[in-house]
Amino acid sequence: MVQAAVAATNQRVRDNTARHVNRRIEQRTLARLAYFAEHPDEIEERLAELDAEWDVERLIEAEGSTTILTGVVLGVLGHRRWLALPAFATGMLLLHSVQGWYPLLPVFRRFGIRTEGEIAQERYALLALRGDIGGLAADASASARARQALAMAERRPRAAVH
Amino acid sequence: MPPPTATRVPEHSPKRANRQIERETEGFIALYADATPEEIAERLAELDREWDIERTLQTNFAIVSAIGLALAALKDRRLALLSGLAARFMLQHSVQGWCPPLPVFRKLGVRTAAEISKERAALQALAARFAATAPLEAAPGERARSALQAVR
Secondary structure (H helix, E strand, C coil): CCCCCCCCCCCHHHHCCCHHHHHHHHHHHHHHHHHHHHCHHHHHHHHHHHHHCCCHHHHHHHHHHHHHHHHHHHHHHCCHHHHHHHHHHHHHHHHHHHCCCCCCHHHHHHCCCCCHHHHHHHHHHHHHHCCCCCCCCCCCCHHHHHHHHHHHCCCCCHHHCC | CCCCCCCHHHHCCCHHHHHHHHHHHHHHHHHCCCCCHHHHHHHHHHHHHCCCHHHHHHHHHHHHHHHHHHHHHHCCHHHHHHHHHHHHHHHHHHHCCCCCCHHHHHHCCCCCHHHHHHHHHHHHHHCCCCCCCCCCCCCHHHHHHHHHHHCC
């Protein structure tokens, strides 16, 4: 099958991140879920934190716009060669929105900045842990319940992944 | 304090557009309440491809900025200010959640990633991935509502 030039919205950042970095982000999420499996009374607070968490897109918009603005100001007031900076940043922004890669993406991802999809996965796994979404085996260990909850909140059924 | 990532866009969208989007999402979930797991998997793949509001706006800002810079290169470099204006609004959107094209895209039904994730989780609950939130013998509408409720 021909790989579409326009990447899937939900996967494009993960597809452009080193596998071990994706895995580290997942493991951190899993560890947090194991904690909240034993402290369900703290889940509400965590859900609010997840709502507030800056995802990759929001960060790129803040950083990219600052770069473009700086370059335009320098290019209009100073030497016009400065306009190469916003031209580059604009090209990278377009590349990111269509294909997913971005020059600073490896940096952001290594700092643990997540996609909205990854944040949503933790959100729904927490809800499942708390019993808001279906029941989980109460006699399983905390980490087993965490894994189960994460699997439940995964973005698509395993059968659909080829 | 900047508003939460998950809610800053609905907070700055026309209320009617938010309601319309919610109704459409609920409609889709109801439509899939008695769908087969394969049909649900297909819908989940569609959701993976759906362009959310961030991606739509980023593309929009990049195009406006590129036009400004092209005009600056060909005519007068002060036209680069168009690019600066686009960047200024992208910064406002990132931090605060509003920008001039936002109401237009929201009225066209472009959803936030969080709104799409909600439909995804509801569909997963319907596919019994969350061990069915409502008993299987309940009416599809009831199951749809309980699935949506479950992921709210």
